[in-house]
Amino acid sequence: MKKTLASLTLSAVLALSAAPVASINAWADDVKATAVAGHPPVFRWVKMIPEVFVPTVQKELEGSGHTFTVDLQAGGAIAKVGEELETVGEGLAEIGTVQALFDPAKLAVQNVTYYTPFVSSDVKQISNMMDRLHKEDARLQQAYTDNNIVYLGAPIGIDDYLLMTKFPINSLADLDGKKIAAPGAAINWLSGTGAVGVSGNLTTYYNELKTGVYDGVIVFASAAVPGKLYEVAPNVTRMGLGAQFAGVLGANKDWYDAQPEAVRMALHKGADAAKDWYNDDLTNFAAKALEIMAANGATVVEAPEDMRKAWAAGMDNAAKAWAADLDGKGVKGTEVLSLYMEEMRKAGATPLRNWDKE
Structure with missing residues (x-):
């Protein structure tokens, strides 16, 4: 019996030692x-x-x-x-x-x-x-x-950016001197408009619009609705600034x-x-967010194409400057800029400006 038990024990040990790692890792x-x-x-x-x-x-x-x-x-x-x-x-x-x-x-x-x-x-x-x-x-x-x-x-992904303001926008001149908040690098989009760009984010937009810190914000519809920004910036202008x-x-x-x-x-x-x-x-x-804002008192308008083109044409090419700065730091900024723009054009996008080719 002792020999039998020893044989069984040895067999069990050998079986465990031969078990693949994957099987052991598969345990609970x-x-x-x-x-x-x-x-x-x-x-x-x-x-x-x-x-x-x-x-x-x-x-x-x-x-x-x-x-x-x-x-x-x-x-x-x-x-x-x-x-x-x-x-x-x-x-x-x-x-x-x-x-x-x-x-x-x-x-x-x-x-x-x-x-x-x-x-x-x-x-x-x-x-x-x-x-x-x-x-x-x-x-x-x-x-x-x-x-x-x-x-x-x-x-x-972020849906198409809008301009939400306390005042109506009939031309780009209406932005002159106004304090407009934007997130991160999007503050560069305000160059050439005459607006004063202020760095901000969604967690503070409502209160700062309400208290007059900002006159408007660059934001996207899907966040503007849950943030109820239409209550404090009821003029919504669809500028087609782009999804991000x-x-x-x-x-x-x-x-x-x-x-x-x-x-x-x-x-x-x-x-x-x-x-x-x-x-x-x-x-x-x-798609529904704009309807919700309008139903809650916001005025939603589509910017005419000439206004969009004028805004794009008047902007500094921050993309080229950004890419060149990264190149100088050993980061492949220009390559990534070209890669992204080329891939978007191949996918059917029609940029108002080809930022990589200027």
Whole structure:
């Protein structure tokens, strides 16, 4: 009997030692992550995390032996707007909405769309394009790697930017001397208009319009409605300034690299699902947002084409200056500018100005 037991024990040990690593890693593992967002959950790019990203990852992991739970800390609870990159990169959170728009120094090339207005109002076109370029082009991936971030996906596309003001706009001359707030690099769009550009973001627009800090804001319809900006800036002018790319869903690289392959694959599947949901939901809502604002007392007008062309023609070419500055720092700014503009033209966009060719 002793010999039999010894033989059985040896067989069991040998069987375990011969088991593939993949089988051992497949044993039950509860993957927990904290996700951060500077904006509150009312905004779509935050909402997509609990509503689509997390459920999709969980579904992808069914039968794998892994589970996935997320503690969402939004509205600046851990990271304020513009602090998400550092918070995730330093490991204070595992996942976050990495806002390139509000971190232009560390995510310089990711801001390319904000230096090229009047290119396209099609947010799906820009979102899908930037997602593909991030996955394929090392020049865009490098900025994340340098900050200990892994690009998961779910690009944060922004619908066509509008001008919302306290006063009606009948010509560009009406902007002269007015204080207009804009986010990040979008402040460059006001060059040549006579307006005084002020840096701002969605979390403060309402109160600062109400108290007279601003006379107007450059904003997009899908955010203007939940922010109720039409109450304090009821003149809405559709200038066709363009849809934009503002950020992504990213993960801490050390945490990501430590996860089993099944979890890593599920994270990307979740981000892809979030991208599709986000784009569809945004497109549908943006079309209704202008109607909602009008129904709540706003005056919505379409800027005539000659006004749009005059605005575009009068702007400084901040894109060329931005790209040249990055080139001088060893970052491939001019190459990324040309890449983006060429890809958008190939996709059917008709820019009012070819910023890369001037």
